[in-house]
Amino acid sequence: MTxxxxxxxxxxxxxxxxQVEFLETLIGFQSLRTEEAAAQDFIAKALTDxxxxxxxxxxxxxxxxxxxxxxxxxxxxxxxWNLVGLKTSTGNGGRSLAFNSHVDVVPAGSKDRxxxxxxxxxxxGDWLYGRGAGDMKAGLAASIFALDAITSAGLxxxxxVQVQSVVEEEITGNGAATAFALGFTADAVLSxxxxxxxxxxANAGVIKFRLETRGRPAHPREPExxxxxxxxxxxxxxxxxxxxxxxxxxxxxxxxxxxxxNPVALTIGTISGGDWIASIPSDCVAEGRIGFYxxxxxxxxxxxxxxxxxxxxxxxxxxxxxxxVTLSWVGxxxxxxxxxxxxxxxxxxxxxxxxxxxxxDLDAYVMACYLDAAVFSVHGNIxxxxxxxxxxxxxxxxxxxxxxxxxxxxKTLALFAADWCxxxxxxxxxxxAKP
Amino acid sequence: MTxxxxxxxxxxxxxxxxQVEFLETLIGFQSLRTEEAAAQDFIAKALTDxxxxxxxxxxxxxxxxxxxxxxxxxxxxxxxWNLVGLKTSTGNGGRSLAFNSHVDVVPAGSKDRxxxxxxxxxxxGDWLYGRGAGDMKAGLAASIFALDAITSAGLxxxxxVQVQSVVEEEITGNGAATAFALGFTADAVLSxxxxxxxxxxANAGVIKFRLETRGRPAHPREPExxxxxxxxxxxxxxxxxxxxxxxxxxxxxxxxxxxxxNPVALTIGTISGGDWIASIPSDCVAEGRIGFYxxxxxxxxxxxxxxxxxxxxxxxxxxxxxxxVTLSWVGxxxxxxxxxxxxxxxxxxxxxxxxxxxxxDLDAYVMACYLDAAVFSVHGNIxxxxxxxxxxxxxxxxxxxxxxxxxxxxKTLALFAADWCxxxxxxxxxxxAKP
Numbered sequence: 001m002t003x004x005x006x007x008x009x010x011x012x013x014x015x016x017x018x019q020v021e022f023l024e025t026l027i028g029f030q031s032l033r034t035e036e037a038a039a040q041d042f043i044a045k046a047l048t049d050x051x052x053x054x055x056x057x058x059x060x061x062x063x064x065x066x067x068x069x070x071x072x073x074x075x076x077x078x079x080x081w082n083l084v085g086l087k088t089s090t091g092n093g094g095r096s097l098a099f100n101s102h103v104d105v106v107p108a109g110s111k112d113r114x115x116x117x118x119x120x121x122x123x124x125g126d127w128l129y130g131r132g133a134g135d136m137k138a139g140l141a142a143s144i145f146a147l148d149a150i151t152s153a154g155l156x157x158x159x160x161v162q163v164q165s166v167v168e169e170e171i172t173g174n175g176a177a178t179a180f181a182l183g184f185t186a187d188a189v190l191s192x193x194x195x196x197x198x199x200x201x202a203n204a205g206v207i208k209f210r211l212e213t214r215g216r217p218a219h220p221r222e223p224e225x226x227x228x229x230x231x232x233x234x235x236x237x238x239x240x241x242x243x244x245x246x247x248x249x250x251x252x253x254x255x256x257x258x259x260x261x262n263p264v265a266l267t268i269g270t271i272s273g274g275d276w277i278a279s280i281p282s283d284c285v286a287e288g289r290i291g292f293y294x295x296x297x298x299x300x301x302x303x304x305x306x307x308x309x310x311x312x313x314x315x316x317x318x319x320x321x322x323x324x325v326t327l328s329w330v331g332x333x334x335x336x337x338x339x340x341x342x343x344x345x346x347x348x349x350x351x352x353x354x355x356x357x358x359x360x361d362l363d364a365y366v367m368a369c370y371l372d373a374a375v376f377s378v379h380g381n382i383x384x385x386x387x388x389x390x391x392x393x394x395x396x397x398x399x400x401x402x403x404x405x406x407x408x409x410x411k412t413l414a415l416f417a418a419d420w421c422x423x424x425x426x427x428x429x430x431x432x433a434k435p
Numbered sequence: 436m437t438x439x440x441x442x443x444x445x446x447x448x449x450x451x452x453x454q455v456e457f458l459e460t461l462i463g464f465q466s467l468r469t470e471e472a473a474a475q476d477f478i479a480k481a482l483t484d485x486x487x488x489x490x491x492x493x494x495x496x497x498x499x500x501x502x503x504x505x506x507x508x509x510x511x512x513x514x515x516w517n518l519v520g521l522k523t524s525t526g527n528g529g530r531s532l533a534f535n536s537h538v539d540v541v542p543a544g545s546k547d548r549x550x551x552x553x554x555x556x557x558x559x560g561d562w563l564y565g566r567g568a569g570d571m572k573a574g575l576a577a578s579i580f581a582l583d584a585i586t587s588a589g590l591x592x593x594x595x596v597q598v599q600s601v602v603e604e605e606i607t608g609n610g611a612a613t614a615f616a617l618g619f620t621a622d623a624v625l626s627x628x629x630x631x632x633x634x635x636x637a638n639a640g641v642i643k644f645r646l647e648t649r650g651r652p653a654h655p656r657e658p659e660x661x662x663x664x665x666x667x668x669x670x671x672x673x674x675x676x677x678x679x680x681x682x683x684x685x686x687x688x689x690x691x692x693x694x695x696x697n698p699v700a701l702t703i704g705t706i707s708g709g710d711w712i713a714s715i716p717s718d719c720v721a722e723g724r725i726g727f728y729x730x731x732x733x734x735x736x737x738x739x740x741x742x743x744x745x746x747x748x749x750x751x752x753x754x755x756x757x758x759x760v761t762l763s764w765v766g767x768x769x770x771x772x773x774x775x776x777x778x779x780x781x782x783x784x785x786x787x788x789x790x791x792x793x794x795x796d797l798d799a800y801v802m803a804c805y806l807d808a809a810v811f812s813v814h815g816n817i818x819x820x821x822x823x824x825x826x827x828x829x830x831x832x833x834x835x836x837x838x839x840x841x842x843x844x845x846k847t848l849a850l851f852a853a854d855w856c857x858x859x860x861x862x863x864x865x866x867x868a869k870p
Contacts, residue, residue: 217832221803234669268663269709271719272707274706276830278606289713395652396653396654
């Protein structure tokens with residue numbers, strides 16, 4: 001008789017074409033920040049059709065600041081819905097599992113540099129292209145189809161399972177924070193972010209900033225009579241690079257971080273200044289992020305940056321002792337986490353990975369960015385496994401996910417769910433309602 | 436009997452309240468680039484009412500490149516009209532004069548940093564505030580009211596006089612270039628730009644550029660896997676500052692420029708890059724201007740910059756030998772001029788200035804920027820006098836013109852016109868038609 005594992009793997013293969021079509025549809029929703037609702041409607045319907053109890057909820061911005069999982073926002077959440085599909089166990093109390101994914105994507109960048117439109121999925125050989133294909137709609141679809149495969153194999157999980165599809169991962173983490181605060185936790189969390197089929201051992205804490213410089217506009221015939229807000233911003237960024245180099249140097253002695261090039265990057269994501277080619281510009285704004293090591297308090301890092309900018313303004317003569325810089329925190333302000341070695345959850349994932357990778361051991365690595373898994377790890381002490389498919393150019397041009405990898409990962413997720421929650425045979429052999 | 440000079444001066448005083456009201460109306464027109472038409476309609480009516488023959492003409496963009504007075508444009512000129520009001524001499528062939536002013540203004544910058552809305556003129560004591568109040572609607576109004584005063588004094592000019600109101604001074608100089616190319620020249624040009632009641636001895640040549648950097652966008656978890664277009668731009672600007680320092684050093688030995696802090700400034704007027712706070716940005720654009728000394732060919736300076744940027748891209752490892760920078764020329768590309776000492780035109784202005792300034796001598800100085808006067812000076816070898824009122828914060832916040840200064844300057848312009856063109860008594864003593 002075929003083993004349950006083999007039946008599940010066969011079911012993933014059987015459903016994989018449908019899975020890719022599902023993913024293509026999902027990529028077609030331009031689920032940029034505050035524009036996630038249509039994608040969530042699609043996911044909600046998919047989960048409802050599959051027999052999940054679907055909860056929809058928004059982040060209550062008034063709660064920000066009350067719970068450390070929440071971060072400052074600059075937008076309102078009127079149309080930003082989070083979803084959790086929940087299926088209670090049918091059996092004898094296995095362990096519970098939450099698949100956590102985010103449906104929001106970052107902007108496409110220069111669309112004309114894409115080989116094809118970023119929100120029109122395009123398959124080329126073993127790759128599926130599109131903004132969000134890798135980060136992380138492939139993972140979200142994989143979690144749904146991994147559970148489909150178990151059902152399709154005639155099996156049920158013995159523990160409660162959730163499919164979380166949250167918003168705001170790319171900016172504040174407030175979607176995951178809200179899910180967590182509402183009690184959507186489990187004995188283990190698995191977040192199928194794009195990890196190239198590796199396990200995330202640790203991530204970085206991240207704070208996101210907005211810098212504004214105020215110049216003294218003037219005519220370029222006497223540039224010395226004014227002070228360019230753009231030049232001030234460039235100068236300020238130069239000073240901050242000194243601070244960044246100190247942070248990078250601190251990686252020595254950090255167990256998982258010491259061999260990385262720059263796990264605590266200060267990156268400038270956007271800049272905008274001036275309004276006339278031949279004026280000394282009055283204002284400049286730049287936004288970016290700063291990484292830091294797990295175990296460090298995001299508020300301490302924020303205070304360090306604030307104090308440094310105060311120092312620059314008092315010591316760099318370009319600022320003439322004036323307060324020409326406004327710093328604000330406009331996105332995630334969250335600690336990093338370290339996944340403890342040797343948890344049962346990790347052992348279970350290692351076993352599932354080996355089963356779908358010809359016995360190859362699961363590698364672990366550091367992903368030096370914010371991850372929603374941090375919410376569950378830091379605030380809930382829940383083993384939070386981040387593990388997903390091979391991708392290229394996430395946040396870049398021609399983002400893509402590797403389909404063979406996605407198939408393997410979907411199998412791993414299915415086997416993990418089966419082994420973690422436990423499975424039981426469905427009583428009837430009638431085909432399941434869906435799919 | 437009262438002298439003609441005294442009658443003219445008295446007429447300027449008599450009309451000055453009306454002049455300020457006229458100027459206030461003119462400031463109210465938001466005559467930004469391509470939005471100058473309403474202001475020009477107002478000026479055209481004012482000139483027509485005063486008996487000028489008014490010519491309206493646009494720049495034919497297809498002519499750009501054929502005549503060295505013209506510069507590259509990035510906009511079309513469908514609604515950008517230039518005006519020349521011309522009054523032929525009634526008498527015995529005196530010298531001709533063109534008052535040259537521009538009606539276009541630069542954007543207001545951060546409107547919320549203005550004490551009052553920039554396009555709503557506000558009088559506070561001896562100052563009139565508003566974008567364009569100084570640069571140079573005050574001068575345009577002064578040229579019209581200087582001529583009104585001569586008429587109001589019962590006098591006529593013996594030479595042909597023009598009031599030019601052109602567009603595009605702030606960006607390409609193509610308005611003045613078109614007037615020049617159409618033959619709107621004279622024996623002398625007087626341009627009442629904001630000069631603090633001094634004469635411009637020399638100006639700077641100027642070229643205006645657009646720089647685009649192309650990065651390799653990436654996720655900030657591995658910043659080293661991408662290349663930030665913003666960081667590349669900052670780096671490129673840093674390199675260009677080295678070039679600027681060489682140019683500044685070259686001022687030693689330049690007669691009028693050697694004591695100036697930075698007469699050949701490279702200024703960045705605008706910058707814009709990236710589209711997401713936590714991506715490594717793919718693109719960045721910056722625009723600015725470069726000054727150079729009179730006698731230098733703008734095309735030579737442009738070629739120098741082009742070659743330098745090529746060198747940077749091949750030698751700075753950040754560019755990895757790739758052509759990641761696109762440079763284009765998007766505005767004025769024009770030589771500077773030096774006003775020869777001792778012209779009759781200058782002597783006449785000195786005399787008029789002394790007459791309205793208690794005998795004080797006229798100071799001359801360098802204005803290190805593009806001026807439309809350069810078109811007439813460089814290409815027509817016409818004595819081009821740039822002389823206008825005291826202002827503050829042109830191109831800045833709370834731009835303003837000093838009204839006492841404006842009154843003095845209007846008197847100087849009127850006496851200059853009278854002495855340069857010659858005057859004659861109107862035959863009838865009936866009040867002139869207007870005003």
